[in-house]
Amino acid sequence: LADRVGVYRPLSRLRWSLRRKRVLVLYDTLTVSTHLYYGHALDRLSLATGREWLIRSTQDQSPEDLYSFHAVIFQRAVSAKAVELLEAAKRQGCHTIYDADDNLLLIDQVIEDPRHPWRVHFGEARDRITALLAGVDEVKVYSPTAEASFAGINSRVTVVRPYHILDGSESPPPAREGPARIGFLGSYYKDAEFKPVLEAILPMLEESYPLQFEFFGFCPAVLKRHPGVNRIPWTSDYSEFRRTLRERRWDVGLAPLRDLEFNRCKTDIRYREYVAAGIAAIVSDAPIYRDSV
DSSP states (O other): TTTTTOOOHHHHHHHHOOOOOOOEESSSSSOHHHHIIITHHHHHHHHHHSSSSSEEGGGGGGGOTTTEEEEEEESSSOOHHHHHHHHHHHHOEEEOOOEOSSOGGGGGOOOTTTTHHHHHHHHHHHHHHHOOOOHSSEESSOGGGGGGHTTTOOOOOOEEEOOOOSSSOOOOOOOOSEEEEEEEEOOOOOOHHHHHHHHHHHHHHHHHOEEEEEEEEEEOOOTOOOOTTEEOOOOHHHHHHHHHHHHHSSSEEEOOOOOOGGGGGGGSHHHHHHHHHHHHOOOOOHHHHHOOO
16 A cells, blocks of 8 residues: 555655665575575574575666665676666665675686687676676675785675585495595586596596596586496585485595686685595695695
8 A cells, every 4th residue: 555655665765764784685696605605594694693684686676675775795796787786775875795706707717618608698797797896895705815806806805714514414424335436526617627637537447447437517528428437417406416415425526626816716615515525535736725625
């Protein structure tokens, strides 16, 4: 009724001007990071800060309705709608944060193919990403080595150490018979990272060592049809992903990573995923791993 007679928004503004306490997390695409850093901890964030926390898609958020929020966090956002919402949030006095779990401006460093869909997508969004990074009050990153990558765009960069979800199933898995199982889990642009690793894997496969290789998600093209290699389809559901990783009972997990500026903006999550599942990790001597191993 208040909306129909035109008094809802004025009354709502009056109410929230007296108790502007909410925090809004906005995303363009729902990712594992959204779940890890916000969704999974939503109730605890609210309890710890004394504020109500909400997570919404940028497409579902009206710029006119940001007046009730104390802070607005843009989680990995790149869209034109996100830029519009940032401008509205600043006009309405919100504290604004960009959550950067990658430096998307540098994605061409790790994806060599200029026609790769991710490189094309983030390349087209480059100006919008820069506007978001430069326009917010602060940029949130998850690795000390990432700070320098963003400092030239925004002078206020805050490093937050990432936590790891422990769900009670972290005891070492039971012993397994058969050949040693060596695995890798990761996304679909790891070809360049794996070049030096292939120099070790291919001779092992040819010499018929008692080893089995498994690739969860990404698999190098040269290994996709090899009889000594098993492939596991990627899942974006984090709980299912954790369960599948544990069920595979790998002896060793691989985490190759070149020392590039893009990679210095990532976290040591692969190392943490492996050891939480009772898997010994072989990781690259890169800053993000060197600081934690």
